[in-house]
Amino acid sequence: MTGPNDKKMEFALEINDLTVSYKDKPVLWDIDLEIPQGALVGIVGPNGAGKTTLIKSILGLLKPVAGSAKILGLEIDQGIKKIAYVPQRGSVDWDFPATVFDVVQMGTYGKLGWLGRPGIKEKKLTKDALEKVGMLELAHRQISQLSGGQQQRVFLARALVQHAEIYLMDEPFQGVDSTTEQSIVELLRELRNQGATALVVHHDLQTVKDYFDWVVLLNVRKIAAGPVSDVFTETNLKLAFGSRVSLGE
Amino acid sequence: MTQAQLEIQLLAMATAVACSLCGVFLVLRRMSLLSDAISHTVLIGIVIAFFLTGDMTSPWLLVGATTAGVFTVLLVESLQKTGVVREDAAIGLVFPALFSIAVLLISIFSKNVHLDMDAVLVGKIALTPLPSRRLEFGGYDFGPKSLALMIAIIIVNIGFIILFFKELKVSTFDPAFSKAIGFNPYWIHLGLVLSVSTTAVASFDAVGSILVVALMAAPAATAYLLTDKLSIMLVLSCIIGMLCAVLGYWLAHFLDASIAGSMATVAGILFGLTFFFAPERGLFSVWQRAKIRDRKFKLALLLVHLTQHEGTIRELEECNIESLHLHLRWDEYETRSVAFEAVESFCALQENKVLRLTPKGRIIALESLQIGTNLS
Amino acid sequence: MFESLSVPGLGSVVAGTALLGFLCGTLGTFAVLRKQSLMGDAISHACLPGLILAFLLFNSKESWALMLGAAISGTIAAMVILGISRFSRVKEDSALAITLSVFFGFGLMLLTWVQRRPDAAQAGLARFLFGQAATLLDRDVWLLAAIAIPCLITVFIFWKHFQLVCFDRSFAQSLGFPVFLIEVLLSLLLVMVIVAGLETVGVVLMSALLVAPAVAARQWTNKLEIMAILAGVFGAFSGIAGAVLSNIGKTSIPTGPVIVLFITLIVFLSILFAPARGIVWLQFKHWRDSKVLQLDSVLSNLLNLAREHSGKQNGHSMAMLKGISSNPSGVPRSVHKLLEMGLVSEVDKGLYIPTSKGAEYLNEKTSHMGAPLK
Numbered sequence: 001m002t003g004p005n006d007k008k009m010e011f012a013l014e015i016n017d018l019t020v021s022y023k024d025k026p027v028l029w030d031i032d033l034e035i036p037q038g039a040l041v042g043i044v045g046p047n048g049a050g051k052t053t054l055i056k057s058i059l060g061l062l063k064p065v066a067g068s069a070k071i072l073g074l075e076i077d078q079g080i081k082k083i084a085y086v087p088q089r090g091s092v093d094w095d096f097p098a099t100v101f102d103v104v105q106m107g108t109y110g111k112l113g114w115l116g117r118p119g120i121k122e123k124k125l126t127k128d129a130l131e132k133v134g135m136l137e138l139a140h141r142q143i144s145q146l147s148g149g150q151q152q153r154v155f156l157a158r159a160l161v162q163h164a165e166i167y168l169m170d171e172p173f174q175g176v177d178s179t180t181e182q183s184i185v186e187l188l189r190e191l192r193n194q195g196a197t198a199l200v201v202h203h204d205l206q207t208v209k210d211y212f213d214w215v216v217l218l219n220v221r222k223i224a225a226g227p228v229s230d231v232f233t234e235t236n237l238k239l240a241f242g243s244r245v246s247l248g249e
Numbered sequence: 250m251t252q253a254q255l256e257i258q259l260l261a262m263a264t265a266v267a268c269s270l271c272g273v274f275l276v277l278r279r280m281s282l283l284s285d286a287i288s289h290t291v292l293i294g295i296v297i298a299f300f301l302t303g304d305m306t307s308p309w310l311l312v313g314a315t316t317a318g319v320f321t322v323l324l325v326e327s328l329q330k331t332g333v334v335r336e337d338a339a340i341g342l343v344f345p346a347l348f349s350i351a352v353l354l355i356s357i358f359s360k361n362v363h364l365d366m367d368a369v370l371v372g373k374i375a376l377t378p379l380p381s382r383r384l385e386f387g388g389y390d391f392g393p394k395s396l397a398l399m400i401a402i403i404i405v406n407i408g409f410i411i412l413f414f415k416e417l418k419v420s421t422f423d424p425a426f427s428k429a430i431g432f433n434p435y436w437i438h439l440g441l442v443l444s445v446s447t448t449a450v451a452s453f454d455a456v457g458s459i460l461v462v463a464l465m466a467a468p469a470a471t472a473y474l475l476t477d478k479l480s481i482m483l484v485l486s487c488i489i490g491m492l493c494a495v496l497g498y499w500l501a502h503f504l505d506a507s508i509a510g511s512m513a514t515v516a517g518i519l520f521g522l523t524f525f526f527a528p529e530r531g532l533f534s535v536w537q538r539a540k541i542r543d544r545k546f547k548l549a550l551l552l553v554h555l556t557q558h559e560g561t562i563r564e565l566e567e568c569n570i571e572s573l574h575l576h577l578r579w580d581e582y583e584t585r586s587v588a589f590e591a592v593e594s595f596c597a598l599q600e601n602k603v604l605r606l607t608p609k610g611r612i613i614a615l616e617s618l619q620i621g622t623n624l625s
Numbered sequence: 626m627f628e629s630l631s632v633p634g635l636g637s638v639v640a641g642t643a644l645l646g647f648l649c650g651t652l653g654t655f656a657v658l659r660k661q662s663l664m665g666d667a668i669s670h671a672c673l674p675g676l677i678l679a680f681l682l683f684n685s686k687e688s689w690a691l692m693l694g695a696a697i698s699g700t701i702a703a704m705v706i707l708g709i710s711r712f713s714r715v716k717e718d719s720a721l722a723i724t725l726s727v728f729f730g731f732g733l734m735l736l737t738w739v740q741r742r743p744d745a746a747q748a749g750l751a752r753f754l755f756g757q758a759a760t761l762l763d764r765d766v767w768l769l770a771a772i773a774i775p776c777l778i779t780v781f782i783f784w785k786h787f788q789l790v791c792f793d794r795s796f797a798q799s800l801g802f803p804v805f806l807i808e809v810l811l812s813l814l815l816v817m818v819i820v821a822g823l824e825t826v827g828v829v830l831m832s833a834l835l836v837a838p839a840v841a842a843r844q845w846t847n848k849l850e851i852m853a854i855l856a857g858v859f860g861a862f863s864g865i866a867g868a869v870l871s872n873i874g875k876t877s878i879p880t881g882p883v884i885v886l887f888i889t890l891i892v893f894l895s896i897l898f899a900p901a902r903g904i905v906w907l908q909f910k911h912w913r914d915s916k917v918l919q920l921d922s923v924l925s926n927l928l929n930l931a932r933e934h935s936g937k938q939n940g941h942s943m944a945m946l947k948g949i950s951s952n953p954s955g956v957p958r959s960v961h962k963l964l965e966m967g968l969v970s971e972v973d974k975g976l977y978i979p980t981s982k983g984a985e986y987l988n989e990k991t992s993h994m995g996a997p998l999k
Contacts, residue, residue, distance in 0.1 A: 016576055017554055017557075017567075017577055017578075019550050019553075019577075021546060023539070023542070024542045024543075024546050026546075026550075026617075029550075029618060030550065030553050030557050032557065064578070065543075065547070065550065066550055066554075066578060066579060067576065067577060067578055068578045221553075221557075
């Protein structure tokens, strides 16, 4: 019997035999994965390895053929409230009539309930998040007039507003200037230090060691997952990417 | 069958064929809605040409209407190019505006003149055999004028397709490539627009403007569900178009209803039947195949699951036949039956309720894993 | 203006078209943003068979009965369109075209069959196609209001849901919103609006009223709420203008087309002249940007030259700058401008060097360049 005080520390994410397929082509093959709380996790793999699919299945946006994902020990429909999602930048229409402030404020909608309107509290949260990503001066700019890095900052702020425990980010560094990339990394570290967990789909193998504590190597099936120092090895990379890839060290 | 009936059916078939030929390219190039726009806006060309010539039978009407059709497309495209309006909205802006101008012009200026707008919208194919609408030459009767016109249009359309078949094909399926091999897909696009406009103008005298859309989109889309080859799609779409014409005519005859309306209805029914029952792409055969495939996939998945946990600490738990469904999140009964199938096909053995792979099962599992994994 | 309002019945016509215009503008905003501008066109054509079947079934020409029929067939059409493009390889444009024309053709067949005369479709059909705004009575306006007000209240209640789903569907889903239901609700509202408007403006013009006000409004604002209200106002305004204009003269001009032409005029002006998004403005900005770009390139050329020949304090001539510029004829003007701004100085007659301020200016410019816009 376990007492109330030594309650087992839940995993941030617990993925159990997850298989997702497009028709009969498997996109993810029987993935088992346990992500501890407070980890900064990079998801790495070649194109078509199922990185985005993994994120979308955790969010319940895709229905798996088999297996399940648990979020802080909860089923997806419950646990999703603890997640903030940063989609790929290209997934939305940036000509939509909205300002930077509007978009970031959308992050507060989840906790507002059906009839709720964003009020003073939500506006304050929005401003704080904008401040954090250094976009407060551009709060009233139309979103189509932003550079790629700025768009990414907006999405990041929208996730910060949610004050979530887990952050799922789909290629946040894609098409982003190096200043923005650095400040996103800073922010991620700060979040981790506050106890949050972040999963980041990442492309640049060179920076994996600098940015993340944990890494998941994916190529339809899970090649390896664990602390970067254990898992991010030449052998594992070859398994994931084929023989042509090396760390170039 | 009287000669009048025969002539009406011939005209209906000719119209359907002419429309289907253009329709194939419209459907493939995702331009079907331009036919909707064009078939509305040719009215303004007709109205203006009519005011200029004062003659409802003047060939200038054809020219005016075709010009209006091309003009519509150019207008839509230039609106799109400004970057502030998307294609769907551009179409939705242009054709009601031009159509409204035409309606206003008619209502203001042609109070006493006979310009029958409803006939424009609904068509007057039933009037085909009338003596005033016949093509007579040197005392001989060559049949209805509109039939002659329609046949001419078919010949032009076929000519266009044969002459530029390669270009049409390349620019439809791979516009970037067609640019790379040095010819501008825009000219083909314009040619197509021209041919759609001409066909729409000639056809809507018979079937009306809105039903032109049906004859362009439905047979072509039906054919698209039946074949992958462009040439076969063209032939099929013509055959389906003719079928719509004949069946539609007799349906109308039987119900004493509008021929054009019945043709569109038949076109819809044929499309619906194909949508559900087409041998390869029909919804039912797709579902059926998905079911079989699903079952096969689940078997492979089970084997993969077993390999992934083979020899691990949790094997007893993960591969236990009684708790398997909890891990895979399948229906319990289904899990049993997939597991049973695995055992039946000698891919797995059951030991104390734990499934273990046989060498054969392991090979299949590893092969399946290889299929999924892509090494780029 | 007021005399014309005293035309008997004009009051209710104006009220009706204004109400309808507002409703269409507001709901059309969402349709346009969701890239479904032509959905309205397809649904409105597809209402015909439902209208006629309702007429047959209830054997009445009561508005509510006809509207119910129209709403049902409009909804079915919307589902058919989604079904075709989702479950087969036929793309959305063809799905729209097929549904639109086949439903309409089926309606036409029913209509002629009901009348037992193959070519007698005219009277009823013309009404369906072009509407009869001129015959709007008070009770029609009340019926319109009875549809419009609940629709607008629904939009108000679900505002943030609609905004979120239109902008970022998957994010909405990740917040736990029932995205599919919200989309169904939006489509149902669209059907309601179309059904409400059919009798007044008819099929063809219905689609214009759904698209045009939204496109015009988008030009003037970057806020969704303002866009929706502005689209409503544009719609209402052209409704009123159309109703009044078409009743001024002695001859009766059909109201629907006048409304459409009016709203098209508003769109035209908005696309051309709206600040920030208008074509005229964009052209001006483009011209100005190219000037600045030219300025920057001359300055950077000068800097590069100075760097290559470091140590020497002698500057470089206009002719030299012209030689390496992509637009030589613009060089003298740029140099003068740069001199004025103090970014360049003339060391000797006709010889120029960049100042330290110039180097700073360019440095700042390049460091601010983020990734290029899409």
